[in-house]
Amino acid sequence: MTDHEPVPAVRETAEAIATxxxxxxxxxxxxxxxxxxxxxxxxDYDDDAEAFRVSLRAAARTLHETRPTAVSLPNALRYVxxxxxxxxVEELRxxxxxxxxxxxxxxxxxxxxxxxxxxxxxxxxxxxxTHCHSTDALACIxxxxxxGKSIEAVVKETRPxxxxxxxxxxxxxxxxxxxxxxxxxxxxxxxxxxxVVVGADxxxxxxxxINKVGTSGLAVNARERGVPIMTAxxxxxxxxxxxxxxxxxxxxRAEEEVIDPGTRAAIGEITVENPAFDVTPPRYMDAxxxxxxxxxxxxxxxxxxxxxxxxxxxPWAEP
Ligand code: RI2
Numbered sequence: 001m002t003d004h005e006p007v008p009a010v011r012e013t014a015e016a017i018a019t020x021x022x023x024x025x026x027x028x029x030x031x032x033x034x035x036x037x038x039x040x041x042x043x044d045y046d047d048d049a050e051a052f053r054v055s056l057r058a059a060a061r062t063l064h065e066t067r068p069t070a071v072s073l074p075n076a077l078r079y080v081x082x083x084x085x086x087x088x089v090e091e092l093r094x095x096x097x098x099x100x101x102x103x104x105x106x107x108x109x110x111x112x113x114x115x116x117x118x119x120x121x122x123x124x125x126x127x128x129x130t131h132c133h134s135t136d137a138l139a140c141i142x143x144x145x146x147x148g149k150s151i152e153a154v155v156k157e158t159r160p161x162x163x164x165x166x167x168x169x170x171x172x173x174x175x176x177x178x179x180x181x182x183x184x185x186x187x188x189x190x191x192x193x194x195x196v197v198v199g200a201d202x203x204x205x206x207x208x209x210i211n212k213v214g215t216s217g218l219a220v221n222a223r224e225r226g227v228p229i230m231t232a233x234x235x236x237x238x239x240x241x242x243x244x245x246x247x248x249x250x251x252x253r254a255e256e257e258v259i260d261p262g263t264r265a266a267i268g269e270i271t272v273e274n275p276a277f278d279v280t281p282p283r284y285m286d287a288x289x290x291x292x293x294x295x296x297x298x299x300x301x302x303x304x305x306x307x308x309x310x311x312x313x314x315p316w317a318e319p
Contacts, residue, residue: 134199207282207297
């Protein structure tokens with residue numbers, strides 16, 4: 001192993017994020033921060049502080065290259081690398097490890113706090129509809145149940161990877177009666193639903209919500225049926241680069257997630273596309289629920305400026 005090669009824990013975490021064994025924006029952020037701590041602890045730096053810094057940046061780049069859309073990943077890397085201070089390897093190591101611990105702690109607390117805010121939007125007896133699997137969205141529903149409210153759920157399976165199955169299982173474990181539906185049945189079941197609750201992978205400065213593909217269609221249908229829809233998103237989902245006009249890259253995934261090669265060959269010459277995410281315009285979203293309270297999507301930019309200033313740097317860039 002050369003000095004600047006990531007330690008095995010970083011390579012394994014990057015691989016697990018890329019293959020979606022580790023997935024969900026908050027979970028990715030947590031794993032990425034812990035991987036940087038492993039790089040700090042386990043790397044061999046021979047008392048060379050510059051080698052430590054270069055290796056940490058290289059590890060952050062390896063993690064950063066895995067998935068492009070969820071901003072929690074670069075936000076986690078930024079948080080830890082900005083606190084990489086010290087003259088000796090020992091000081092640097094201590095600061096990186098304690099920054100990681102603080103970051104992971106904040107993630108847990110943020111999710112708990114936003115869960116309370118989201119739960120306040122739900123009433124006793126409500127039926128909620130979910131899309132994909134979001135730990136932030138689940139935190140709102142679970143907090144409502146803990147407040148003593150009786151909640152039922154209509155869970156969209158969420159093709160192509162069916163992460164709705166994870167949501168169904170976790171809601172059932174929380175004591176919420178679950179009805180699982182195919183995605184195409186969503187509009188029909190909106191008539192039985194009081195609130196739609198989704199998560200986010202990124203939130204743009206204009207209040208656009210980037211979440212699992214299918215969210216925007218669901219939001220338009222919910223508006224047409226008069227059903228309120230909220231996005232549960234802790235502030236590491238706010239995308240600082242959108243403050244300066246950048247757009248959010250939408251990840252395109254393998255076509256094998258959509259159709260197996262045999263069936264595709266039988267159909268003949270076709271194109272298959274598999275975008276993982278879409279953008280819900282702010283006018284179709286009723287509220288963004290964060291650990292700092294709820295916001296109309298159009299006003300989220302004020303919170304972004306407060307937390308990120310005017311934009312974002314890339315502390316993992318090559319020296
Ligand atoms: P939490 C997921 O993306 C879903 O789109 C979900 O809404 C979002 O991450 C946020 O998840 P993917 O990683 O951070 O399954 O709320 O592609 O857990």
